[in-house]
Amino acid sequence: MPDNTDHFDSTLQGRLPRVAVLLALMFAVMLPQGTAAQDAxxxxxxxxxxxxxxxxxxxxxxxxxxxxxxxxxxxxxxxxxxxxxxxxxxxxxxxxxxxxxxxxxxxxxxxxxxxxxxxxxxxxxxxxxxxxxxxxxxxxxxxxxxxxxxxxxxxxxxxxxxxxxxxxxxxxxxxxxxxxxxxxxxxxxxxxxxxxxxxxxxxxxxxxxxxxxxxxxxxxxxxxxxxxxxxxxxxxxxxxxxxxxxxxxxxxxxxxxxxxxxxxxxxxxxxxxxxxxxxxxxxxxxxxxxxxxxxxxxxxxxxxxxxxxxxxxxxxxxxxxxxxxxxTLGGEWEGGGSGYRYDPAPILGAQSSIERFSRQYREWIASPETVRMNVTGTLEADFGFTLGESDTFWMDRFLATRNLDGLGAWLEDLLRDRTAQRAAVHWSxxxxxxxxxxxxxxxxxxxxxxxxxxxxxxxxxxxxxxxxxxxxxxxxxxx
Ligand SMILES: [Zn+2]
CATH class of the missing domain: 3.40.720.10 (Alkaline Phosphatase, subunit A)
Known part of the structure; x- marks a missing residue:
């Protein structure tokens, strides 16, 4: 068998030229002559x-x-x-x-x-x-x-x-x-x-x-x-x-x-x-x-x-x-299924990819004292987010322990969740x-x-x- 018919598990052989007559007959039942697909x-x-x-x-x-x-x-x-x-x-x-x-x-x-x-x-x-x-x-x-x-x-x-x-x-x-x-x-x-x-x-x-x-x-x-x-x-x-x-x-x-x-x-x-x-x-x-x-x-x-x-x-x-x-469109964020909630309108309220945010973040951490200001400013300007009380608590913990890699990964996850959650979509x-x-x-x-x-x-x-x-x-x- 020639190589371009390797793994001959197609359901479409009846439609294709240059195939064995036997196969054409077998599939003729599924794909009768004269269908739009055959003519096409x-x-x-x-x-x-x-x-x-x-x-x-x-x-x-x-x-x-x-x-x-x-x-x-x-x-x-x-x-x-x-x-x-x-x-x-x-x-x-x-x-x-x-x-x-x-x-x-x-x-x-x-x-x-x-x-x-x-x-x-x-x-x-x-x-x-x-x-x-x-x-x-x-x-x-x-x-x-x-x-x-x-x-x-x-x-x-x-x-x-x-x-x-x-x-x-x-x-x-x-x-x-x-x-x-x-x-x-x-x-x-x-x-x-x-x-x-x-x-x-x-x-x-x-x-x-x-x-x-x-x-x-x-x-x-x-x-x-x-x-x-x-x-x-x-x-x-x-x-x-x-x-x-x-x-x-x-x-x-x-x-x-x-x-x-x-x-x-x-x-x-x-x-x-x-x-x-x-x-x-x-x-x-x-x-x-x-x-x-x-x-x-x-x-x-x-x-x-x-x-x-x-x-x-x-x-x-x-x-x-x-x-x-x-x-998933209609992701479960607060228990009880989607609650029939899903609205993509807020998604493009953001004007940056997470990849771009992370690239900028790697530049900011060269001067650790600027990180807090740059993060809060960029989240607001590019993503339309203000950090809540518990977010700020965690960010300050990362900064106090100089765990800047940890903060970067945490911020990426935060952005993944927030951008999805406000539209009620979900990645699995x-x-x-x-x-x-x-x-x-x-x-x-x-x-x-x-x-x-x-x-x-x-x-x-x-x-x-x-x-x-x-x-x-x-x-x-x-x-
Ligand atoms: Zn891929």
């Missing part, structure tokens, strides 16, 4: 826009919609709401709970694999991706992420390494694929320490690659030629709530810029856009950063949907790799969860994604719609 598989879009909102489960869509309804009225929807086709099961082969590397590899290759794998099958052998096949077919390709561009999700489309931490290898591989547009954070993996990076081999991998390097929002908006490498931050790009608008473009700005350039080039194209930091805010149980990044993603999807509706040959596909944080974990994630699609081929799909089936359907010969790509990689 025959469609061939000339452009594919694939959004992956990292660590974004059903509750995140709801809290964002509810927030917007509070702002704009009860009929308000998210930009993707009307495009919902179904949901995705995200498990990895070695764990019911996936990581981003495994799930993104399933989307990129149609092969479910182990946690940590970047473009590798469970036997740790490289497998071709839809992006590589698109390049072979003469399409233009693009990757965008608000995380490091070498991070798991964009890496899974553009590199092959057994472990996601091998980001130096990922950076080098990404620049050798013929990708027209690469935009995100992660500058440090493209340069050695003497140029402000952290490559162990001290190599500048951008030099001689042919890429036009841009580092700021203005540089990007002025850039017109391919291939372009936009690295706007040494590590991940800023959370939307912390973003300096002159330095870093928003995810919507990167999306619009890329779509305009791809449109102008006139070739068919594949673009994957990751809203990468919704996940990080979930890990940090930071509802402020989480919601603000989700709303920024909603803006990016709206921009892409407007672009897609100006043509009739663009497939817009959007899902998540997994849920993060176990977010600082990690990923196994819950299904929603899937959205519009345009030619969209109906092929109808139903409750396994993540590898999303990759298989996508490769069929793109005429992407993943087996041929896999053979090339193993030559």
């Amino acid at each position: 598989l025959k469609e061939r879009p000339r452009g594919v826009i694939f959004f992956i909102a990292d660590g974004t489960g059903p509750a995140t869509y709801t809290v964002a919609r509810d927030y917007l309804r509070g702002q704009n009225g009860p009929g308000t929807t998210l930009s993707m709401d009307l495009d919902q086709k179904g949901s995705v099961m995200t498990h990895a082969v070695d764990s019911r709970i996936t990581d981003s590397a495994s799930s993104a590899t399933a989307y990129a290759t149609g092969v479910k694999t182990y946690n940590g794998a970047i473009g590798m099958n469970p036997d740790r052998r490289p497998i071709g991706t839809v992006l590589e096949a698109a390049e072979t077919n003469g399409w233009n390709t693009a990757l965008i992420s608000t995380a490091r561009i070498t991070h798991a999700t964009p890496a899974a489309f553009s590199a092959h390494v057994p472990l996601r931490a091998q980001e130096e290898d990922v950076a080098r591989q990404q620049l050798g694929k013929g990708i027209e547009i690469l935009l995100g954070g992660g500058r440090s993996f493209f340069f050695g320490p003497e140029e402000g990076g952290r490559r162990g081999d001290s190599t500048n991998v951008v030099e001689g690659s042919g890429y036009h390097l841009v580092s700021t929002r203005d540089d990007l908006l002025a850039a017109t030629r391919f291939p372009v490498l936009g690295l706007f931050s040494n590590e991940h790009m800023a959370y939307e709530v912390d973003r300096r608008h002159t330095q870093e473009p928003s995810i919507a700005e990167m999306t619009s810029w890329a779509l305009e350039r791809l449109e102008a080039a006139g070739e068919p194209f594949f673009i994957m856009i990751e809203a990468g930091r919704i996940d990080h805010a979930g890990h940090n149980r930071d509802i402020v950063a989480h919601l603000a990044d989700m709303l920024a993603y909603d803006d990016a999807y709206r921009a892409a949907a407007a672009f897609a509706s100006s043509r009739d040959d663009i497939l817009l596909l959007a899902t998540s790799d997994h849920e993060t944080g176990g977010l 974990t600082s990690g990923h969860t196994a819950v299904d994630v929603p899937l959205y699609a519009r345009g030619p081929g969209a109906d092929a994604f109808t139903g409750s799909l396994d993540n590898q089936d999303v990759g298989r359907i996508l490769s069929a719609l793109m005429d992407a010969d993943l087996e041929a790509e896999t053979k090339k990689l193993r030559r």
Whole structure:
């Protein structure tokens, strides 16, 4: 059996081309000929826009919609709401709970694999991706992420390494694929320490690659030629709530810029856009950063949907790799369940991520006598909180014992709780969860994604719609 049909537990074989007749007959009962899903598989879009909102489960869509309804009225929807086709099961082969590397590899290759794998099958052998096949077919390709561009999700489309931490290898591989547009954070993996990076081999991998390097929002908006490498931050790009608008473009700005350039080039194209930091805010149980990044993603999807509706040959596909944080809307804070209390309106009364607060805190503790003033001032100005009597008692205890690390950790927990409590939401974990994630699609081929799909089936359907010969790509990689 060829490698791209490893782990043949799909419920969708009946929809896909090049499968055994027997299997087609077996599944014909479940998926009769002539259904909308079957017909949609025959469609061939000339452009594919694939959004992956990292660590974004059903509750995140709801809290964002509810927030917007509070702002704009009860009929308000998210930009993707009307495009919902179904949901995705995200498990990895070695764990019911996936990581981003495994799930993104399933989307990129149609092969479910182990946690940590970047473009590798469970036997740790490289497998071709839809992006590589698109390049072979003469399409233009693009990757965008608000995380490091070498991070798991964009890496899974553009590199092959057994472990996601091998980001130096990922950076080098990404620049050798013929990708027209690469935009995100992660500058440090493209340069050695003497140029402000952290490559162990001290190599500048951008030099001689042919890429036009841009580092700021203005540089990007002025850039017109391919291939372009936009690295706007040494590590991940800023959370939307912390973003300096002159330095870093928003995810919507990167999306619009890329779509305009791809449109102008006139070739068919594949673009994957990751809203990468919704996940990080979930890990940090930071509802402020989480919601603000989700709303920024909603803006990016709206921009892409407007672009897609100006043509009739663009497939817009959007899902998540997994849920993060176990977010609950209507959390139990005072006993007696939620008490039917939940209101997202106060969340964006805060104007800072907890990560940014912690970064500032580490600067303040260089002069311990300023800590108390800086903490109380910043909690009030950036988060809208005044400390109560018992909070002040505990802070003074930490300060009296010079336990500044302890105070920092205590303040982070305080912020996690207070920002969640005033909206009556609750986090249940600082990690990923196994819950299904929603899937959205519009345009030619969209109906092929109808139903409750396994993540590898999303990759298989996508490769069929793109005429992407993943087996041929896999053979090339193993030559
Ligand atoms: Zn994560």
